Amino acid sequence: MRNISVIVIALLVAVTSAVAEKAPYDYPQMVPQIERQGGDTISQATEIDLGTSVSGTTMGYSDDYDEICDFVNPGAPDVVYVFWPGMCQNGWVEANLCSSEYDTKLYVYESDENNLVACNDDYCPGYMSELSFESGQPIYIDPEHRYYFVVDGYSPGDMGDYTLELSLLYGSTPTQASNFSIVKGLYR
Numbered sequence: 001m002r003n004i005s006v007i008v009i010a011l012l013v014a015v016t017s018a019v020a021e022k023a024p025y026d027y028p029q030m031v032p033q034i035e036r037q038g039g040d041t042i043s044q045a046t047e048i049d050l051g052t053s054v055s056g057t058t059m060g061y062s063d064d065y066d067e068i069c070d071f072v073n074p075g076a077p078d079v080v081y082v083f084w085p086g087m088c089q090n091g092w093v094e095a096n097l098c099s100s101e102y103d104t105k106l107y108v109y110e111s112d113e114n115n116l117v118a119c120n121d122d123y124c125p126g127y128m129s130e131l132s133f134e135s136g137q138p139i140y141i142d143p144e145h146r147y148y149f150v151v152d153g154y155s156p157g158d159m160g161d162y163t164l165e166l167s168l169l170y171g172s173t174p175t176q177a178s179n180f181s182i183v184k185g186l187y188r
């Protein structure tokens with residue numbers, strides 16, 4: 001009987017330890033670059049997720065969109081990605097085209113092309129684009145909306161190979177979400 005009690009206690013200790021050692025929430029990590037060409041328009045947008053780096057080209061795609069962030073020189077071909085936040089994904093997101101091969105422009109629409117929420121042309125060396133706190137254009141993600149990332153160029157002749165990285169800064173859990181309105185108020 002004593003042996004059985006010892007075994008039961010040992011099992012309880014093991015289970016308790018396992019629970020106590022449960023890993024904290026695993027934030028999305030940047031995964032190796034993958035080939036996933038963007039869509040030509042919003043209705044054809046390719047899905048992208050946080051912690052993802054995707055690559056493709058704007059060569060051969062049409063010029064469907066343009067936004068003014070400092071410079072007015074429309075005409076470059078563009079491609080579109082869409083990010084759908086899950087129920088537990090809200091907060092600040094950063095994106096960049098810093099590893100691209102041409103003079104890029106990057107901007108984000110919330111829900112549709114009439115609602116621009118962030119735009120950058122030249123923050124990175126080489127006239128490439130970054131949407132971040134550092135560039136003054138972070139992206140606040142609300143799980144009730146979808147977000148369209150448009151990979152564009154500075155002028156009609158600017159097109160080519162791009163790499164788009166999308167990363168989470170703050171958020172993604174309901175607990176942390178309570179702090180987002182405070183941070184958001186500081187920057188918007």
Ligand SMILES: [Ca+2]
Binds near residue numbers: 063065077152
């Ligand atoms: Ca364009």
Ligand SMILES: [Ca+2]
Binds near residue numbers: 128129153154
């Ligand atoms: Ca640029």
